Amino acid sequence: MALLYAGLFGFSGFAALGFIYWTTTSYLEEQTDTVIRSEMNALRETYQIHGLNSLQRTVAERAAAGGEDTDHIYLLANPGYTLLAGNLPAWPEDLRRGAGWARLTLTERDKEARDEHDVREARALSVTLPGGAHLLVGRDLREREELREHTLSTLFWALGVILALALAGGLILSRGVLRRIERINHTSRAIMAGHLEQRMPLSGSGDEFDQLAQNLNLMLDQIERLMNGLREVTDNIAHDLRSPLTRLKSRLESGLRETFDGARYRATLEQTLSEVDGVLATFNALLRIAQAEAGAHRSDWVPLDLGELARDVAELYQPAIEEQGDTLTTHIGEGLVLHGSRELVAQALANLLDNAIKYTPRGSRIELGATRADGAIELSVSDNGPGIPAAARERVLERFVRLDASRHQPGSGLGLSLVRAVANLHHAALELSDHHPGLKVTLRFPLLRSHQAKHVTLNR
Amino acid sequence: MSRDAALPYDGAMRILVIEDDRQAAAYLVKGLKESGYAVDHAANAEEGRHLALQESYDAMIVDRMLPGGDGLSIIEALRASGNTTPVLILSALGEVDDRVKGLRAGGDDYLPKPYAFSELLARLEALLRRSTGGVDSHLRVADLEMDLLARSVTRAGKHIDLQPREFRLLEYLMRHSNQVVTRTMLLEHVWDYHFDPQTNVIDVHISRLRQKIDKSFSTPLLHTVRGAGYCLRAPS
Numbered sequence: 001m002a003l004l005y006a007g008l009f010g011f012s013g014f015a016a017l018g019f020i021y022w023t024t025t026s027y028l029e030e031q032t033d034t035v036i037r038s039e040m041n042a043l044r045e046t047y048q049i050h051g052l053n054s055l056q057r058t059v060a061e062r063a064a065a066g067g068e069d070t071d072h073i074y075l076l077a078n079p080g081y082t083l084l085a086g087n088l089p090a091w092p093e094d095l096r097r098g099a100g101w102a103r104l105t106l107t108e109r110d111k112e113a114r115d116e117h118d119v120r121e122a123r124a125l126s127v128t129l130p131g132g133a134h135l136l137v138g139r140d141l142r143e144r145e146e147l148r149e150h151t152l153s154t155l156f157w158a159l160g161v162i163l164a165l166a167l168a169g170g171l172i173l174s175r176g177v178l179r180r181i182e183r184i185n186h187t188s189r190a191i192m193a194g195h196l197e198q199r200m201p202l203s204g205s206g207d208e209f210d211q212l213a214q215n216l217n218l219m220l221d222q223i224e225r226l227m228n229g230l231r232e233v234t235d236n237i238a239h240d241l242r243s244p245l246t247r248l249k250s251r252l253e254s255g256l257r258e259t260f261d262g263a264r265y266r267a268t269l270e271q272t273l274s275e276v277d278g279v280l281a282t283f284n285a286l287l288r289i290a291q292a293e294a295g296a297h298r299s300d301w302v303p304l305d306l307g308e309l310a311r312d313v314a315e316l317y318q319p320a321i322e323e324q325g326d327t328l329t330t331h332i333g334e335g336l337v338l339h340g341s342r343e344l345v346a347q348a349l350a351n352l353l354d355n356a357i358k359y360t361p362r363g364s365r366i367e368l369g370a371t372r373a374d375g376a377i378e379l380s381v382s383d384n385g386p387g388i389p390a391a392a393r394e395r396v397l398e399r400f401v402r403l404d405a406s407r408h409q410p411g412s413g414l415g416l417s418l419v420r421a422v423a424n425l426h427h428a429a430l431e432l433s434d435h436h437p438g439l440k441v442t443l444r445f446p447l448l449r450s451h452q453a454k455h456v457t458l459n460r
Numbered sequence: 461m462s463r464d465a466a467l468p469y470d471g472a473m474r475i476l477v478i479e480d481d482r483q484a485a486a487y488l489v490k491g492l493k494e495s496g497y498a499v500d501h502a503a504n505a506e507e508g509r510h511l512a513l514q515e516s517y518d519a520m521i522v523d524r525m526l527p528g529g530d531g532l533s534i535i536e537a538l539r540a541s542g543n544t545t546p547v548l549i550l551s552a553l554g555e556v557d558d559r560v561k562g563l564r565a566g567g568d569d570y571l572p573k574p575y576a577f578s579e580l581l582a583r584l585e586a587l588l589r590r591s592t593g594g595v596d597s598h599l600r601v602a603d604l605e606m607d608l609l610a611r612s613v614t615r616a617g618k619h620i621d622l623q624p625r626e627f628r629l630l631e632y633l634m635r636h637s638n639q640v641v642t643r644t645m646l647l648e649h650v651w652d653y654h655f656d657p658q659t660n661v662i663d664v665h666i667s668r669l670r671q672k673i674d675k676s677f678s679t680p681l682l683h684t685v686r687g688a689g690y691c692l693r694a695p696s
Contacts, residue, residue, distance in 0.1 A: 280574055281656065288655075300560060315625060316651055319664035347655045354658040411658065 005170030006163065013162035017155045025148055029123075032139050033101075036125050040137045047129055055135070056085045063087035073104075073122055073138035081134065091134065092124075099127045104138060121145065180209050184216070196224060229293045232399070233286055240400045244279050248272060278412075285414040289399070292344055292421035300343065306336035306377055306445070310370035313346055317353045325362035331369040336377045338445050340426045345379075348422040351415040352381035352441050358409050360385030360438070375447055376429075382440035393432040419443070472498040473518040473588060478508035478534065479550065480526050488521070491577050492584075505529030512538050517545055519587050521580075524551040524562070532565040539566035546587035550575070559654065578688040582640045589636060599634040602694035604673060604681055606634055615673055625650065626669050633682065633692040642689035666690055 047055040056076055063074040063086050075086035081096055083089075088106075095102055104122040124138030183201050190198050199220060200213035255268035314330050321328045349368075356366045360383045369380040388396055388403065395401050397420045402413040419441070423430040429444040475497045479485040485501055492499045500515065502508035505528035512520060512534055520538075522531040535547050549567040551558055559570040569583050599606040603616045611627060613620045622630065629650050633641060643662040647653050666682065674680045679695045 284656075312651070316653075316657075316661050316665075317659070319668055320659045320661045323664045343654055346653055350653075350655065350657050357659050415658070 003167075003170070005174065006167035009166030009170070010159070010163040013159055013166070017159055021151060021155055024151055028144050028147065032123055032141070032144060033125075036123065036137050036139055040125050040127065040135070043135060043137065044127070044129070047131075047133075047135075052129075052131060052133060055129075055133075059135075060085040071140040071143060073124060073136070073140065075126075075134075075136040075138075077134045077136075079132035079134070084133070086136070091136070095124070095126050095136065099134075101125055106140070177209075184209075184213060191220065196220075196227075226294050229290055233290045236286060236399050237283070241279060241282060244275060244282070248275050248279070251275070282412045282414065285412055285418060286399070288344075288347070289414065289418050289421045292418065292425050300341050301339055302342060304338055304340045304342055304345065306338060306345070306370050306379060307332045307334060309342060309346055310349065310368060310379065313349045313353065314368050317350070317357075321353070321357060321366060324357050326357065326360065326364045326366055328366045328368060331367070331371060333371045336370055336372060338377055338426070338447075340445075341422075344422045344425065348419045348443070349379065349381070351419055355415055356381055356383045356385070356439075358411065359383075364438075372447075373444075377445040377447060378442055379428075379445065380440060380442040382435045382438060384435065384438040387434060387437055387439040388432060390434070396432070397430070416441075472496055474498045474500070474516070475584070476500045476502065476508075476511055476515070476517045476520040478502045478505075478512070478520065478526065478531060479523040480504060481523070487577075488580075491581070495581060503527075505531070505534060509534045509537060512545075513541060513543070519546045519548065519584060521548045521550060521584070522567070524549060524558075532562060532567075535562075535566045548580070548583055548587055550580075576688075578640065579642050579644065582642050582645060582689060585639045586636050586641070586645065589639060599631065601634050601637045601692055602679070602681060603677075604634070606631060613673075615677060620672050622669075622672060626665070626672070629665060629669055630673065633690065636692070638691070638693045640685050640688050640691050645689070 043055060043058065046058050059074045059076045062072065065072075070087065073086075073088060075088055075091060076084045077086075077091045078084055081091040083091060092102075092104055095104070102124050104124050106120045106122055121141040122138045123141055124136050126134060126136040128134055180203070187198055187200050199217045202210050202213050204210070251268060251272055255265065255272075258264055258268075310330065310332050314328060314332075318328055353366070353368070356364075360366070365384050367380075367382045369378065369382075371378050392403055396403065397416050399417045400413040402411065420430055422428075423443050426443075427446055429442075431442045431444070433440045433442065473496075475492055477485060477488055477492070477499055479488060479501070480503050482503070485503065489499045489501050500511055500517070502511050505526040508522070508526065508531070509529075522534060524531040531549065531551075535549070538545065538547070546568045547566065549562040549570045550573060551562065551570065552573045559572075562570045568587050571580060571583060597608045599608065604613070605615070606613050608631070613622055613627070613630065629646065632646065632649050644656065646662050646666075647655075647657075666684075670680075670682045674682055681692055681694065683691045683693065685691050
């Protein structure tokens with residue numbers, strides 16, 4: 001990983017420095033050519049205006065101006081390449097064939113060089129003047145070469161430093177990354193080994209690794225919640241279905257012991273059947289609660305008009321409520337749209353109405369409200385019955401909890417548990433409050449955020 | 461429909477049961493035979509698919525979780541071949557989502573396990589009736605008449621005033637006259653809810669309807685079938 005990182009970094013460094021080198025050298029070359037060209041132009045002008053003699057003087061002056069060690073090269077020769085003026089001993093052999101740009105190699109023979117092996121490069125432009133004379137202007141490239149070499153070595157050093165830095169940085173970075181991955185692996189192994197309460201460590205930097213760890217932790221929380229739900233259901237089934245099953249078994253056994261009598265057998269079977277139905281109903285209710293708690297079945301979620309749903313359920317329950325001698329009043333607003341499961345919300349509402357019918361005396365007033373309040377949609381069922389004491393309001397939401405006052409009524413003690421599960425699934429707040437007198441149960445659904453609302457409108 | 465030509469048995473309707481649980485299947489086959497149906501049974505997906513595609517049935521009862529595949533794939537294959545035989549899906553899965561999946565795959569009705577046999581029988585009869593009955597703008601049971609276009613109901617020529625929901629309730633009962641209709645079926649088809657209310661909400665709706673269509677007439681049409689549901693039928 002460190003190598004890959006260094007390689008990648010080094011390659012980009014190399015590419016960048018290479019580009020710098022290339023642009024620098026080509027700029028230098030252009031610069032030299034421009035200077036040569038402008039000098040050539042000036043000399044040609046001198047020739048055109050003042051003639052060959054004047055040019056010969058000017059060339060001699062310029063050639064002498066720089067002294068021995070000059071970079072400037074000037075040559076003027078007659079049509080037969082006999083030197084008239086200039087600072088090279090002779091017209092270069094390889095420039096006799098024509099005019100134009102050329103690269104000259106100057107050796108010690110040409111100049112009185114200090115070093116025997118001093119071979120120098122020069123760039124030159126030669127022209128043939130209208131009178132047949134030849135003119136050459138050149139630049140020794142020594143300085144340019146030095147600059148080029150200097151640039152190159154600087155760049156090589158820079159590249160070396162970059163590579164070293166990249167390698168070191170890569171090593172440090174990858175060691176950090178590997179260490180954090182190893183920490184996550186370590187925690188995962190611990191969790192797999194049974195330490196389900198463990199969570200991925202966070203560095204607090206909020207970077208991608210922290211986000212990964214956070215997501216893993218959220219996932220683990222969700223899994224733990226589901227497992228706890230499952231465990232709770234299993235425990236509930238073990239504890240609370242045991243008693244009806246025991247009753248069932250003893251009823252069947254006593255039925256078998258009794259003397260043969262068709263009518264008695266029939267009665268026993270019918271009682272047994274209704275008891276089995278009760279067990280199955282409880283079982284189904286438990287499953288539904290577990291599923292609502294697990295947040296499963298989002299696929300049946302739809303844009304849901306709570307007002308419409310409340311009217312629907314009220315219409316379903318109205319006759320049964322009136323049959324009990326109670327009255328049902330509704331306060332239902334408009335445009336109460338949320339995203340949710342019609343089936344589950346309807347069942348929660350039905351459970352609340354079932355309770356209101358069951359746990360109030362005849363002639364009670366039941367109210368069903370669906371309204372918008374304080375940035376939420378409120379769904380409430382209230383009655384003027386005996387209510388639930390404040391101390392017990394949390395407890396009745398638990399599975400199978402039935403208050404002593406209600407023991408004589410048929411019921412599984414699961415109705416409010418489902419309401420709570422449905423509320424949680426829809427991110428709704430569930431509140432049981434005193435209705436002075438009576439009980440008021442309120443589900444407060446959060447309003448859809450605007451983009452969701454748009455989505456809902458489009459889908460309708 | 462010229463059903464008679466295709467009947468191999470003595471006029472009995474042919475039902476295919478695809479169910480792997482041997483005891484449940486035996487019980488189901490026995491019950492259906494006692495109710496006058498001719499029954500074939502397949503115990504796995506492969507055999508079920510073969511029978512469903514090769515033979516001709518009046519209705520099929522298909523379990524979802526089978527050895528060798530999901531019952532839904534059989535229904536999908538059946539529908540893909542253009543076969544419209546009514547299918548009742550049985551399933552231990554039994555939640556809303558599974559119901560939706562089952563109906564989407566081409567099933568006609570969905571019954572979660574455990575079920576009461578009377579419920580299954582009622583639904584099967586409803587399916588068989590649906591596959592033979594046509595679309596009609598008039599329904600009639602004895603002297604009770606319903607005009608679906610004018611949305612009016614008369615009994616013995618006398619107008620009966622019904623609420624919209626009561627109208628739908630009566631329409632469902634009339635479409636399934638002479639059949640037992642369970643409370644769950646009514647809640648599903650008239651209200652579109654799939655849960656069991658603790659309170660006898662359906663019974664009260666039925667008794668209100670009964671007040672309107674039976675009270676001032678000498679012969680009752682809407683009967684309670686003990687332990688099963690209701691039945692709207694003409695006096696024999």
